[in-house]
Structures are given as C-alpha cells and as structure tokens.
Amino acid sequence: MSVKRHYEREFVRTFFTSPTAVEGEDDSAKMVKSAAQLRGMQAPDVWVPDNEDATAPSMRDEGVENIVEVVSEHGADFPGEIHPRVVWHRERPTTRYQGFQQMLEIADPDNGAVEYIDGFVIPEVGDIDDWKKADEFFTIIENEHGLEEGSLSMSVIVESGEAELALGDLREEMGKPSNNLERLFLLVDGEVDYTKDMRAMTPTGELPPWPELRHNTSRGASAAGLIAVDGPYDDIRDVEGYRERMTENRAKGMTGIWSLTPGQVVEANKAPLPPKTGSWLLQVGDREIELESEDGRQRYEGNEVSLEETGDGEYVLRVGGDEQQLDEDELREELLDMTAYVPSMDDIVDSMEEFEAAKEAGKGAIAMTQATTLAIDGVEIDISKDRMWDEATYQAAQTPITLFQDVYEHRPDQHEELEEMYGADVVERATNVGN
Structure with a gap:
C-alpha cells in the first residue's frame, strides 16, 4: 500500500498538541475530537495528538485507540498535517519498544487512520545512534504494513544535551545507505526537559530562555534541509510575550512555534505573515x-x-x-x-x-x-x-513572500481570512511575484 503525503511544506508556523485521552471524562477523546475540527487560522499547520507528556501513562493505550478513531473519521478534512507524538526515551529500551508498538497500531492500514497520518513525533531522543533506532522502527513499520518506505516522516523533540549535539551530525549522517534519516521533517525544542537534563536553575524557578538552543536547532535544521520549531510558551495569557518570543525566533530563522491553545495557534499563524500596513x-x-x-x-x-x-x-x-x-x-x-x-x-x-x-x-x-x-x-x-x-x-525580501505563498498553497481553508486581511488584489499579486 502506498501512502501519499498530505503535502510538502517549506514552512511550519504552528505545532499544536492535544491530549489523546483525558482521564475522568465521559468521552476521553474530547480534546482530540475538538482539535480535529479546527479550521482557518485556528487550525495549526501541524497537529500533534500527544500520547506522551499530555496524556497520563494509564490512559495511553486508550489514547492510541482515540487517535485511530478520530483521525479515521476527521483526518480527510483536517487542513494541516497530522503527526501523533508517541513515547520514547534514549535511556529506556522498554519505553522505546512501547513507542514502536504505538506507532505500529496507529499505522495499521486495517485501522483506517494511516491514510491521513503524515508521520510521528519522537520525544526524548539522545545521540545520533538513538535517532537511527527510531528511524529503523519507522522502516520496520512501513514494511510490516506494506507502506512505501519513507512515507512516514519523523520529527524529533530536542530535550537533552545529547540531542542538541546530534544536530551537528545530521548533515553527515543523512543520506547514508545504512539509514532512512531523510524521513526527518521537524526539529522541535523542548525547553522544559532540556532544562532538567542540563540541571539548570534560576532564582525564580522559571525556565531559562535558552537562546543558544534555539539558535543551534535553527542552524541544524538549515544545514540538513529541515524545519525548526520552538518549544511551548507556557504563559498562555501573555500574548505580548508570545509575540516577542516569535519575533526573536524569526530573527534566528525559526518560523514555527509550539502552540498550546487555539488562541496561541491564531497568534502563531498570523505573526510570521507580512503586516497589512507599513x-x-x-x-x-x-x-x-x-x-x-x-x-x-x-x-x-x-x-x-x-x-x-x-x-x-x-x-x-x-x-x-x-x-x-x-x-x-x-x-x-x-x-x-x-x-x-x-x-x-x-x-x-x-x-x-x-x-x-x-x-x-x-x-x-x-x-x-x-x-x-x-x-x-x-x-x-x-x-x-x-x-x-x-x-x-531581492532574495532576502522574498522570504516573507515565499512563506505567504507556501501558506496560500497548502492552507486553502485560510484563503478567505487572508483576503480579508490584505485585500484580494494584494493577495493575487503576492501569489504571483517571484515565480
């Protein structure tokens, strides 16, 4: 069976996670059902049904069932890419095996979801050998289910010093016949676990800003032809702080950011676009x-x-x-x-x-x-x-226009809002300039 990727993107603005199974609810899948029906500026470029940190360990088996059920029903109409996050850990073989089993179940064509799934997100990766272990599991899953090799993309969350150092190895390792690391898609920062791994402390207990990590992830993505995404901004009420963070990131070449709420998705979807007025x-x-x-x-x-x-x-x-x-x-x-x-x-x-x-x-x-x-x-x-x-x-000025063109091509559900924002004439000219 050959699975066609939803699309190939040059830019990802939004990486939105939602718990796959909520404990104590009549419908444990309520959060993924709600996320699957987001449209327009509220819908992310990449949706991540999160079967790791966002879901209690006791609920993760049910979380896999919910992913399969919800994606099978709503995946065809979801306007972004779908990349479930499974469990993984660089130091725990048992956890890695559990992640493999989760992916194997979700990707089973008989379950009806894999047709709409673009890849998986692997957290807590370590050195480059650990990345290769995950990649090998992807290859086994594709062969086991008769999927085309490389049809499932792999995104990783950089949450340790080991993973940060591995960013420097990607350019050399990708493309070797001994691996399928060309399937890599997103490099996502996970500043919370990174802080824990680095044994970092601040007087207030808040996270350090880690500008070095964001720079290194952006540089690693650029060198390997991938896409860099910043980690979550926990203060969901601090809209101005979220905007400032995104402005700093774009100056580093990092367009995308983790979004924790549909409100943050709207902010992150709009922020990288050129302003309506000068x-x-x-x-x-x-x-x-x-x-x-x-x-x-x-x-x-x-x-x-x-x-x-x-x-x-x-x-x-x-x-x-x-x-x-x-x-x-x-x-x-x-x-x-x-x-x-x-x-x-x-x-x-x-x-x-x-x-x-x-x-x-x-x-x-x-x-x-x-x-x-x-x-x-x-x-x-x-x-x-x-x-x-x-x-x-000219080439430097073209970057925000290329972003707009990428959005316009791959997010037709946002066309109406973009025309309301800029006017139909400007949108038409922007889609044609530089081509």
Missing part, C-alpha cells in the same frame, strides 16, 4: 516605539523624546537625559539614524515587482526610497532614506 519605528534607548500614523505624518506622543525649534534653522533634540543643538540637516541625519520602517505586504510586493522590472530591463541594482514626515512636539521634519536593491536584497 509602520515607522523610533529607536529610543533599547526600545523601538511604533509611531502613530496620521494624515501622512508619523507622530511621536511619548515623553522620552522632545524636539524644539529655536529659530534661525536651529533645533534642540532631547532623548532621555541627552540634549543636542542641531541645524536642520544634522537633525534630519539624527532622526534617520533613530528611525526604521516596517514594510507592509503591499510594500514588499511593490518593491519586488519594481526590481523584477528593472532586472528585465538589464539593471543589476536600483534605489528604493522611503519617505515620511516626523512630528515631534508639533515640530515637523521630512525624512527620506534610499536603500539599494540588488539580487541579494
């Missing part, structure tokens, strides 16, 4: 303040920056405790250094189309101008900055 930022100390757009002007309303015109073309600019007396040109240069522009989807598409037209006409580089009027304490100053666009700039 905005100007003012750098004040170590903070970036978004300016208020009003009548074509960018207005600063805070108390940390003040500007006064003293006459004869002279100005006094105060930032924090610093004061400078500047002429108009000096002021303009100072404000240019303090400002940055966040382009909208329309801005990015416009710039890419303009560069494509220039390249077609034989030009290797062109200047793009960004201009606005800053208003601080009623004093207005026109600023403009030129940015040279060459092929490298």
Whole structure:
C-alpha cells in the first residue's frame, strides 16, 4: 500500500498538541475530537495528538485507540498535517519498544487512520545512534504494513544535551545507505526537559530562555534541509510575550512555534505573515516605539523624546537625559539614524515587482526610497532614506513572500481570512511575484 503525503511544506508556523485521552471524562477523546475540527487560522499547520507528556501513562493505550478513531473519521478534512507524538526515551529500551508498538497500531492500514497520518513525533531522543533506532522502527513499520518506505516522516523533540549535539551530525549522517534519516521533517525544542537534563536553575524557578538552543536547532535544521520549531510558551495569557518570543525566533530563522491553545495557534499563524500596513519605528534607548500614523505624518506622543525649534534653522533634540543643538540637516541625519520602517505586504510586493522590472530591463541594482514626515512636539521634519536593491536584497525580501505563498498553497481553508486581511488584489499579486 502506498501512502501519499498530505503535502510538502517549506514552512511550519504552528505545532499544536492535544491530549489523546483525558482521564475522568465521559468521552476521553474530547480534546482530540475538538482539535480535529479546527479550521482557518485556528487550525495549526501541524497537529500533534500527544500520547506522551499530555496524556497520563494509564490512559495511553486508550489514547492510541482515540487517535485511530478520530483521525479515521476527521483526518480527510483536517487542513494541516497530522503527526501523533508517541513515547520514547534514549535511556529506556522498554519505553522505546512501547513507542514502536504505538506507532505500529496507529499505522495499521486495517485501522483506517494511516491514510491521513503524515508521520510521528519522537520525544526524548539522545545521540545520533538513538535517532537511527527510531528511524529503523519507522522502516520496520512501513514494511510490516506494506507502506512505501519513507512515507512516514519523523520529527524529533530536542530535550537533552545529547540531542542538541546530534544536530551537528545530521548533515553527515543523512543520506547514508545504512539509514532512512531523510524521513526527518521537524526539529522541535523542548525547553522544559532540556532544562532538567542540563540541571539548570534560576532564582525564580522559571525556565531559562535558552537562546543558544534555539539558535543551534535553527542552524541544524538549515544545514540538513529541515524545519525548526520552538518549544511551548507556557504563559498562555501573555500574548505580548508570545509575540516577542516569535519575533526573536524569526530573527534566528525559526518560523514555527509550539502552540498550546487555539488562541496561541491564531497568534502563531498570523505573526510570521507580512503586516497589512507599513509602520515607522523610533529607536529610543533599547526600545523601538511604533509611531502613530496620521494624515501622512508619523507622530511621536511619548515623553522620552522632545524636539524644539529655536529659530534661525536651529533645533534642540532631547532623548532621555541627552540634549543636542542641531541645524536642520544634522537633525534630519539624527532622526534617520533613530528611525526604521516596517514594510507592509503591499510594500514588499511593490518593491519586488519594481526590481523584477528593472532586472528585465538589464539593471543589476536600483534605489528604493522611503519617505515620511516626523512630528515631534508639533515640530515637523521630512525624512527620506534610499536603500539599494540588488539580487541579494531581492532574495532576502522574498522570504516573507515565499512563506505567504507556501501558506496560500497548502492552507486553502485560510484563503478567505487572508483576503480579508490584505485585500484580494494584494493577495493575487503576492501569489504571483517571484515565480
């Protein structure tokens, strides 16, 4: 039997876990049933029925039954990929065997679920030899059930120093005839167990931020052609903190993040997409303040920056405790250094189309101008900055558009919301630019 993968993705924004069996409920499968029916921005790119940490050990056999039942019924209509998480542990052969048995049951074609299952998530992996053990179980399962070799993808959760070091071995190990590690899909950080494994402590008992782990996972994914995903953000009410975490991650090349609730899924699905409208930022100390757009002007309303015109073309600019007396040109240069522009989807598409037209006409580089009027304490100053666009700039700008195109291709259930967000014309242009 040949199983067709749901699709091949270049980006994964959301990794959403749900308990496979809830103890003490009339219907133990209520959480997976609810998750299987999510659509649009509430539905993740990757759904993970979680038969490990999210499910009590005494409920895991029932959890396997629930996965099979719910995926068989709802898998055909679920808009994302489905990757159940099973039990595994680098130091416990018995646990690894239990994970093998769980996968063997879920992947049995007679049970009707494997047709909609794209792969499995393996937690608590160790060194590269441990990854190969899991991969070998996948191969055995595929052969046992008559599935095409490599049809089930394998994602791992990096939860130990051993697993983090194994990231550096992937590039060399993948592709060897002695393994099928090409089936790897996601590298997911598990900061809670990683903290335990590292014996790390903080005064408050909260998790360290582990920026090194996130960087190493992103680098390992890039080197091996895989996708990196950050771990869970436990404070589900801290929406701003979740957004900040995702912004930091994207600067590391890590687009995806674990989502614990449908609300977090919505935030994580939208966050990497280019904004609907552009905005100007003012750098004040170590903070970036978004300016208020009003009548074509960018207005600063805070108390940390003040500007006064003293006459004869002279100005006094105060930032924090610093004061400078500047002429108009000096002021303009100072404000240019303090400002940055966040382009909208329309801005990015416009710039890419303009560069494509220039390249077609034989030009290797062109200047793009960004201009606005800053208003601080009623004093207005026109600023403009030129940015040279060459092929490298074009390729860098293309990344958010490539993400949008990937989303648009693989998530038709989000088309309506994307058109409401950007407008049908911008969506059409964005899907065609760069192709």
